[in-house]
Amino acid sequence: MHRLFAYASVVDQREISRAMNDIEGKITTNDEVAPGYYLLKVKLSRPMDPFVPGQFVMIRVPDRDVFLRRPFSIYDYHRPVLSLLYKVVGKGTEILSKTGKNEKVSVLCPLGKGFYLQKRQEYVILSGGIGIAGVHALIRRLGTRSSVFFGCAAKKELALIKEIDTLPVSVSTLDGSYGFHGTVVDLLSEHLTTLREKDIEIFACGPAAMLKALRRILEKDKTPCQVLLEERMACGLGLCFGCVTKTVDEAEPYKRVCKEGPVFDLWEVCL
Amino acid sequence: MGSLSIKLFGKTLRNPVMNASGTLGYGREIEPLWGVETLGAYVTKGLSLNPHHGNPTPRVWEEQRGLINSIGLQNVGVDRFFDQYFPLFQEKKTPIIVNFFGFTEEEYIACAEKIRPHRLIIALEMNLSCPNVKQGGISFGKDPDLVHDIVMAVKRVTKIPVIAKLTPEVKNLKEIAQGAYEAGVDGFTLLNTIPAMVVDVEKRTIPIRGGLSGPALKPVALKAVYEISTSFPVPVIGAGGIMDHTDALSFLLAGAKALQVGTATFIDPYTIPKIVKGLEEYLKRCRCPSIGAIVGAARG
Numbered sequence A: 001m002h003r004l005f006a007y008a009s010v011v012d013q014r015e016i017s018r019a020m021n022d023i024e025g026k027i028t029t030n031d032e033v034a035p036g037y038y039l040l041k042v043k044l045s046r047p048m049d050p051f052v053p054g055q056f057v058m059i060r061v062p063d064r065d066v067f068l069r070r071p072f073s074i075y076d077y078h079r080p081v082l083s084l085l086y087k088v089v090g091k092g093t094e095i096l097s098k099t100g101k102n103e104k105v106s107v108l109c110p111l112g113k114g115f116y117l118q119k120r121q122e123y124v125i126l127s128g129g130i131g132i133a134g135v136h137a138l139i140r141r142l143g144t145r146s147s148v149f150f151g152c153a154a155k156k157e158l159a160l161i162k163e164i165d166t167l168p169v170s171v172s173t174l175d176g177s178y179g180f181h182g183t184v185v186d187l188l189s190e191h192l193t194t195l196r197e198k199d200i201e202i203f204a205c206g207p208a209a210m211l212k213a214l215r216r217i218l219e220k221d222k223t224p225c226q227v228l229l230e231e232r233m234a235c236g237l238g239l240c241f242g243c244v245t246k247t248v249d250e251a252e253p254y255k256r257v258c259k260e261g262p263v264f265d266l267w268e269v270c271l
Numbered sequence B: 001m002g003s004l005s006i007k008l009f010g011k012t013l014r015n016p017v018m019n020a021s022g023t024l025g026y027g028r029e030i031e032p033l034w035g036v037e038t039l040g041a042y043v044t045k046g047l048s049l050n051p052h053h054g055n056p057t058p059r060v061w062e063e064q065r066g067l068i069n070s071i072g073l074q075n076v077g078v079d080r081f082f083d084q085y086f087p088l089f090q091e092k093k094t095p096i097i098v099n100f101f102g103f104t105e106e107e108y109i110a111c112a113e114k115i116r117p118h119r120l121i122i123a124l125e126m127n128l129s130c131p132n133v134k135q136g137g138i139s140f141g142k143d144p145d146l147v148h149d150i151v152m153a154v155k156r157v158t159k160i161p162v163i164a165k166l167t168p169e170v171k172n173l174k175e176i177a178q179g180a181y182e183a184g185v186d187g188f189t190l191l192n193t194i195p196a197m198v199v200d201v202e203k204r205t206i207p208i209r210g211g212l213s214g215p216a217l218k219p220v221a222l223k224a225v226y227e228i229s230t231s232f233p234v235p236v237i238g239a240g241g242i243m244d245h246t247d248a249l250s251f252l253l254a255g256a257k258a259l260q261v262g263t264a265t266f267i268d269p270y271t272i273p274k275i276v277k278g279l280e281e282y283l284k285r286c287r288c289p290s291i292g293a294i295v296g297a298a299r300g
């Protein structure tokens, strides 16, 4: 199989996972880019090893009342600055959003198995809400070779795609305040027939409901599709077997999202 | 400098620090960060006669100063462990302790029988608790007579030393330990996780029931180590909320001959090598000839 990432031809997945490190970093930016969404930039004390879009990090802010690390996708990386885009949803992200510039963090990275690129005529990238964080690096890498679909609740969340506004992005909003009125899967299904005239592969990241709806519209043709899954994690390293997702493998149905994922073939998982 | 090496069941270990079962995968997962030869011994993920799928998610839940897990003992089975994962330990000459469980007495026996003596296998650790598995398991560790019978049955089929890993969810821990001791057990690991659950106030549901581990468990485990190590003349391995070398020392001083580190590795994957280093420095600082010399020293 042909791989498109230049380095991927010399670094296979096994070696990539060998390259993980626990790296100290300092926060340089932690700004609210849209209501409840933050862009965090961390200057790493050592360079992170090559990563594949879809891989993630486990981050910890020391001396805070948070027990476990938190997983976040690698949004962007320009040596030595790692960027994460996160949404405040609970205690850990709340504390992170209040952590200031120059504070130290510890970042375990890069982790998991990212998107796997086979040669296709066209790539379709689909994300909902904060799911954009999981595919942003992929969009950046693929540039104009992909069609990007982004769905969010309302116009005010458009700030999430500001960094890719040089690319054509098809947008849907649930409240109809911008672009297509409806879900991003509804939007995609309107374009699917045309897109399918080419040999395509879909990459998706978003809430479980979005991935389920996506599966329904692709079910008949079993269009090639990879999904980035989220699951509660303790270690992020494959040590605890806490983060599993159910797959069609009958002998060993539960696979670790942090190790065998977070990117899975849509047709191998039971959503 | 003092020596960290200890003798356990007649074998020499380079140090008293082990991982706790189920918290270091099959061993190879940690290799990108540090080598398994750093460990005094590697404790396997809980193995069973046949592969076991485990529980649906959520399997892990953060608590204040602790973790609740309901992994449900997912494992590849004892055969595949030895085919697929044991070679790493052979290559690195790292001793292992085989943690195992069963849902019936027969399964415990059949599993133990399958494990042939090997110079790197220093003991079999019987998981007598499994608080997160609905059938079986749980009852063995709660009743001194059942513990006695199952330890006896396992001892009968193996020449490898047998460790009983006890659950804290009992009325009288000493009575349970007595049952195992009378059946000829060679040592104890204390403690396994404490049964626990979470209530989601918004949704009015119970999202997880499982075992509590981490710092919240530490004082309970220390007391258990103290009590059992003063009562029985067999080695006790301490586990429960060990986060750094100071915690490790408190277990040794309370009477543990060796230690297991679990949850801490999830937060800082370098905890184990850091503890080893911390203990080395402690020996140097105290001009102590060997780590064995401090075992039980706090008991007076």
Ligand SMILES: Cc1cc2nc3c(=O)[nH]c(=O)nc-3n(C[C@H](O)[C@H](O)[C@H](O)COP(=O)(O)OP(=O)(O)OC[C@H]3O[C@@H](n4cnc5c(N)ncnc54)[C@H](O)[C@@H]3O)c2cc1C
Pocket (backbone or CB within 6 Å): A056, A068, A069, A070, A071, A072, A073, A074, A084, A085, A086, A087, A088, A089, A090, A091, A092, A093, A094, A130, A133, A134, A229, A230, A231, A232, A233, A257, A262, B061, B062
């Ligand atoms: C591989 C992966 C990549 C992710 N990438 C991003 C990203 O780029 N941006 C972003 O905003 N979020 C991302 N998430 C989700 C993010 O990890 C959670 O939103 C975050 O952990 C919530 O922490 P909290 O303390 O605020 O929430 P709480 O609900 O207080 O957290 C309690 C516990 O549940 C876990 N948890 C809660 N929600 C989730 C969730 N959706 N997924 C996994 N664990 C959860 C927490 O990690 C923590 O252990 C990703 C998750 C995974 C697994």
Ligand SMILES: Cc1cc2nc3c(=O)[nH]c(=O)nc-3n(C[C@H](O)[C@H](O)[C@H](O)COP(=O)(O)O)c2cc1C
Pocket (backbone or CB within 6 Å): A240, A241, A242, B020, B021, B022, B023, B045, B046, B047, B067, B069, B071, B073, B099, B127, B165, B191, B192, B193, B212, B213, B214, B215, B217, B239, B240, B241, B242, B260, B261, B262, B263, B264
């Ligand atoms: C994710 C996880 C999986 C575990 N799996 C097992 C197991 O398979 N067998 C077992 O005897 N104990 C198991 N345990 C218990 C630990 O080995 C240990 O006794 C307990 O977690 C206390 O130590 P800690 O506080 O350092 O984690 C598990 C604990 C955790 C957190």
Ligand code: FES
Pocket (backbone or CB within 6 Å): A232, A233, A234, A235, A236, A237, A238, A239, A240, A241, A242, A243, A244, A256, A257, A258, A259
């Ligand atoms: S989070 Fe521990 S195995 Fe995935």
